[in-house]
Amino acid sequence: KAGVTQTPRYLIKTRGQQVTLSCSPISGHRSVSWYQQTPGQGLQFLFEYFSETQRNKGNFPGRFSGRQFSNSRSEMNVSTLELGDSALYLCASSLAETGEGYEQYFGPGTRLTVT
Amino acid sequence: GENVEQHPSTLSVQEGDSAVIKCTYSDSASNYFPWYKQELGKRPQLIIDIRSNVGEKKDQRIAVTLNKTAKHFSLHITETQPEDSAVYFCAAPLWGQNFVFGPGTRLSVLP
Numbered sequence: 001k002a003g004v005t006q007t008p009r010y011l012i013k014t015r016g017q018q019v020t021l022s023c024s025p026i027s028g029h030r031s032v033s034w035y036q037q038t039p040g041q042g043l044q045f046l047f048e049y050f051s052e053t054q055r056n057k058g059n060f061p062g063r064f065s066g067r068q069f070s071n072s073r074s075e076m077n078v079s080t081l082e083l084g085d086s087a088l089y090l091c092a093s094s095l096a097e098t099g100e101g102y103e104q105y106f107g108p109g110t111r112l113t114v115t
Numbered sequence: 116g117e118n119v120e121q122h123p124s125t126l127s128v129q130e131g132d133s134a135v136i137k138c139t140y141s142d143s144a145s146n147y148f149p150w151y152k153q154e155l156g157k158r159p160q161l162i163i164d165i166r167s168n169v170g171e172k173k174d175q176r177i178a179v180t181l182n183k184t185a186k187h188f189s190l191h192i193t194e195t196q197p198e199d200s201a202v203y204f205c206a207a208p209l210w211g212q213n214f215v216f217g218p219g220t221r222l223s224v225l226p
Binding site for chain 1: 147151157158159160161164204206209213214215216217219
């Protein structure tokens with residue numbers, strides 16, 4: 001099976017702009033989670049989507065949003081970018097039918113730089 | 116909420132020696148504990164996991180042990196090789212698929 005893919009791999013944006021990142025999960029996986037990875041804060045959970053519905057949400061401001069399509073592909077959007085949004089954004093897919101304790105497999109990430 | 120501590124933050128071992136990384140968690144309801152390996156510039160890779168109904172799981176040179184009473188779990192790597200050099204993360208579920216990750220351990224295997 002093909003692994004989790006993310007596009008684009010690298011992105012440079014200016015403060016105040018918005019950005020959309022895309023994630024395609026492993027075939028058959030209906031859960032997609034998004035994480036932000038920074039040197040200072042480590043890996044932090046953003047949100048999880050399952051069957052086109054947001055099932056869990058982390059402690060990030062409303063500028064961070066996401067959605068999932070019927071084919072399980074997911075997008076996340078960050079509006080009004082701030083310098084502190086510079087990070088590696090990782091998505092992870094999982095079977096997670098019941099939402100509890102399923103293996104997550106990560107994509108390669110999108111490196112976002114905000115200038 | 117869940118809090119995951121991980122020690123040590125850095126670890127250097129000689130090739131062939133063993134390495135042990137320990138994590139503690141706070142939520143006694145946590146029931147699934149994965150370990151990830153992240154090489155420089157690459158994605159986190161799931162290397163082993165354990166569920167709360169077992170105390171130990173082994174996969175070749177890698178093993179994970181779980182002590183539910185003390186709320187800690189450990190990663191053991193035996194016969195370390197240079198390719199084991201990476202950052203290792205433990206995680207515990209806060210709820211559902213919301214995982215709280217430890218801060219990471221940078222393992223260096225010296226030839």
